[in-house]
Amino acid sequence: MPKNILLHNALRLTVIPLLFILFQAGIIRAESAEEKGLAIAIEADRRDSGYEDSTAAMLMILRNRHGQESRRELRYRTLEVKNDGDMSLTIFDSPKDVKGTAFLNYTHKIGDDDQWLYLPALKSVKRISSSNKSGSFMGSEFAYEDIASQEVEKYTYKWLRDEIFDNRECFVLERYPVDMKNSGYSRQVVWIGKDEFRIWQVEYYDRKNTHLKTLTFSGYRKHNDSFWRPDRMFMINHQTGKNTELQFSDYRFKVGLSPDDFNKNSLKRAK
Amino acid sequence: MKKISIAILSLLSIGLLLATSASAHELNGHASVEARLFFNEPLYQDQEWNNGSIEFAPEYYHEWESGSSFTFVPFLRLDSSDSERTHFDIRELNFLLLGDPWELRLGIGKVFWGVTEFVHLIDIINQTDLVEDIRGEDKLGQPMAQLSIPSDWGVFDFFILPFFRERTFPGREGRLRAEVVVDTGTPLYESSAAENHVDFALRYTHIFDFADLGIYYFKGTGRDPILIPSADANGQPILLPFYQLMDQVGLDLQLVTGNWLWKLEVLYQENTMENFYAATGGFEYTFIGINGSSMDLGLIAEFVYDDRKDDAATSFENDLLWGFRLAVNDTASTELLLGLSYDLNKKGNVLQLEASRRLRDDVKIFVEGWAFLNTEPDDYYLDSIRDDDFIRLRIFYYF
Numbered sequence: 001m002p003k004n005i006l007l008h009n010a011l012r013l014t015v016i017p018l019l020f021i022l023f024q025a026g027i028i029r030a031e032s033a034e035e036k037g038l039a040i041a042i043e044a045d046r047r048d049s050g051y052e053d054s055t056a057a058m059l060m061i062l063r064n065r066h067g068q069e070s071r072r073e074l075r076y077r078t079l080e081v082k083n084d085g086d087m088s089l090t091i092f093d094s095p096k097d098v099k100g101t102a103f104l105n106y107t108h109k110i111g112d113d114d115q116w117l118y119l120p121a122l123k124s125v126k127r128i129s130s131s132n133k134s135g136s137f138m139g140s141e142f143a144y145e146d147i148a149s150q151e152v153e154k155y156t157y158k159w160l161r162d163e164i165f166d167n168r169e170c171f172v173l174e175r176y177p178v179d180m181k182n183s184g185y186s187r188q189v190v191w192i193g194k195d196e197f198r199i200w201q202v203e204y205y206d207r208k209n210t211h212l213k214t215l216t217f218s219g220y221r222k223h224n225d226s227f228w229r230p231d232r233m234f235m236i237n238h239q240t241g242k243n244t245e246l247q248f249s250d251y252r253f254k255v256g257l258s259p260d261d262f263n264k265n266s267l268k269r270a271k
Numbered sequence: 272m273k274k275i276s277i278a279i280l281s282l283l284s285i286g287l288l289l290a291t292s293a294s295a296h297e298l299n300g301h302a303s304v305e306a307r308l309f310f311n312e313p314l315y316q317d318q319e320w321n322n323g324s325i326e327f328a329p330e331y332y333h334e335w336e337s338g339s340s341f342t343f344v345p346f347l348r349l350d351s352s353d354s355e356r357t358h359f360d361i362r363e364l365n366f367l368l369l370g371d372p373w374e375l376r377l378g379i380g381k382v383f384w385g386v387t388e389f390v391h392l393i394d395i396i397n398q399t400d401l402v403e404d405i406r407g408e409d410k411l412g413q414p415m416a417q418l419s420i421p422s423d424w425g426v427f428d429f430f431i432l433p434f435f436r437e438r439t440f441p442g443r444e445g446r447l448r449a450e451v452v453v454d455t456g457t458p459l460y461e462s463s464a465a466e467n468h469v470d471f472a473l474r475y476t477h478i479f480d481f482a483d484l485g486i487y488y489f490k491g492t493g494r495d496p497i498l499i500p501s502a503d504a505n506g507q508p509i510l511l512p513f514y515q516l517m518d519q520v521g522l523d524l525q526l527v528t529g530n531w532l533w534k535l536e537v538l539y540q541e542n543t544m545e546n547f548y549a550a551t552g553g554f555e556y557t558f559i560g561i562n563g564s565s566m567d568l569g570l571i572a573e574f575v576y577d578d579r580k581d582d583a584a585t586s587f588e589n590d591l592l593w594g595f596r597l598a599v600n601d602t603a604s605t606e607l608l609l610g611l612s613y614d615l616n617k618k619g620n621v622l623q624l625e626a627s628r629r630l631r632d633d634v635k636i637f638v639e640g641w642a643f644l645n646t647e648p649d650d651y652y653l654d655s656i657r658d659d660d661f662i663r664l665r666i667f668y669y670f
Contacts, residue, residue: 062602064602070602070632071632094632095629095632095633095669096299096301096632096633096669096670097301097604097629097633097635097667097669098604099299099669112527112529114478114480114481114527122383122408123381123382123383124383124385127386127483127525127527127532129527129529129530129531129532129555129557130527130529131529131530131559132530132557132559132567133559134559134560135559135560135565135567135600136565136600139565139600139601139602139603139604182529182559184560260371260372260421263421263426263478264426264476264478265374265419265421265426269340269367269369269374271297271332271334271340
């Protein structure tokens with residue numbers, strides 16, 4: 001017994017103050033939930049960077065609560081930009097009345113994105129009000145902010161827990177839009193796999209903090225030995241019963257796109 | 272005209288020949304039926320009350336491996352009452368040669384300049400196909416060589432426009448015209464080269480963080496004619512379009528801050544008779560997701576001013592224009608636009624309502640209503656169409 005007391009005292013007198021000093025000096029730190037959340041988001045972003053540019057085809061299937069379907073075909077190009085968000089160009093192939101319509105987006109890490117829409121009938125390029133984050137993209141259940149490049153800086157984070165989701169070990173984070181004024185959400189809950197830092201599910205909570213939508217990712221495949229991309233994204237709106245499915249195909253990476261492929265001229269000739 | 276026909280034929284045959292040698296062809300386009308129903312009896316002799324019409328606009332597109340492409344878009348309208356509205360045009364017939372980073376467009380093409388919603392002051396490359404639509408947004412194909420050079424400081428565009436297209440006007444049987452018919456058979460030109468005068472334009476555009484800026488210089492025959500009272504061979508009064516040479520500079524600017532879009536177009540023109548400026552500008556404010564729905568409502572307010580005041584060749588010389596645009600964001604892409612023009616000199620108002628909706632994947636319906644209110648003889652054109660309030664119904668089939 002006395003031995004234990006001795007040890008106890010020794011701990012109290014030496015080890016604990018030492019730890020305290022180390023904490024103060026920042027050498028050892030207990031991560032807060034916010035820091036852990038941010039660290040996971042940064043790691044997920046790091047693993048996906050370096051793809052340079054990519055192209056893909058996208059089939060968008062819109063379904064109402066009666067199961068009636070409407071399809072849109074799109075093509076998608078994106079370019080990594082150093083020290084800022086990605087540039088992307090989305091071209092509509094169907095329905096045919098919007099064929100040739102193209103949407104150009106310059107994502108910014110900080111502040112509003114820059115967005116333009118090309119209307120082929122008039123041959124005019126229209127700038128879109130960039131705070132249109134919560135607006136529906138093409139009548140789908142995806143808002144502009146859901147399809148835009150998910151830059152780390154667009155949210156603040158908080159790690160909630162670790163959890164098995166769909167037989168996979170996941171981090172569960174909460175993220176909060178930085179642009180609270182224009183985002184349609186108060187928060188999002190994100191499931192990120194521990195193995196490859198791929199997102200498996202996002203729950204969206206509206207500004208009244210009611211569960212609005214859930215997005216699930218499936219059919220992840222590794223491209224160019226480095227970049228994981230899902231073949232399918234499924235967004236369901238719990239309040240309206242409508243859902244939108246995105247099916248991706250023809251992923252290509254490092255095809256040699258440059259900023260000149262993302263200016264107004266390229267918007268006009270995107271067929 | 273003969274030279275032009277030969278040029279068109281050779282472009283067409285070169286395009287088709289080159290295109291057949293490679294793989295990727297695309298044939299798209301649309302056909303539409305239209306009814307225009309007028310509320311009141313026509314004011315003028317020879318005018319028919321209503322009209323029905325069909326339109327056909329296929330689009331052939333071919334792209335080579337290099338990204339260079341060939342486009343051919345013929346256009347045909349057949350109208351039940353107005354022989355001037357029955358017309359054929361080549362909207363596009365051109366090669367786009369893609370360099371690095373420049374691009375060159377050769378042939379008949381279409382270019383849009385401007386930012387505002389209602390009055391397109393600086394959209395001056397293509398001639399207006401006025402018989403199509405009174406908004407003036409439909410354009411005739413313009414022969415051109417356009418060299419576009421992007422750089423870090425913006426995009427420079429150089430245009431050579433070797434042939435002039437005359438504006439279309441409704442004929443005797445058509446509505447939405449002045450009492451005296453415009454005779455498009457014998458236009459007058461200031462240039463001795465007439466329609467063969469070679470016009471030139473230079474444009475610079477650049478995107479800043481929150482602003483899109485464009486400036487231009489145009490030298491050549493202006494697209495807006497002056498209408499000169501005259502008489503035809505039978506002594507009937509007619510109006511003869513007179514196309515002047517001009518030098519014009521202009522600017523368009525669009526600023527975006529949050530839900531606000533601010534727009535401005537300004538032009539300054541010098542011709543042998545006068546120098547003047549004109550401007551239009553305003554804002555569009557969008558309410559996103561009104562009442563928790565997915566609908567967006569845009570409020571538009573624009574002002575338009577023309578330095579020539581009452582002598583301006585337009586009804587919009589000192590007017591306020593209001594608009595409400597509703598995007599339902601449903602799968603049928605339902606949209607509504609309500610517009611009202613208010614002349615600050617109290618010479619009349621125009622009320623317009625437009626709605627469109629997809630009926631099927633390949634069928635879309637457009638409905639428009641137009642009313643011309645409180646018109647005064649001071650505004651000759653608007654007063655001439657005071658009894659031409661109408662509904663326009665169009666069904667488009669896309670293929």
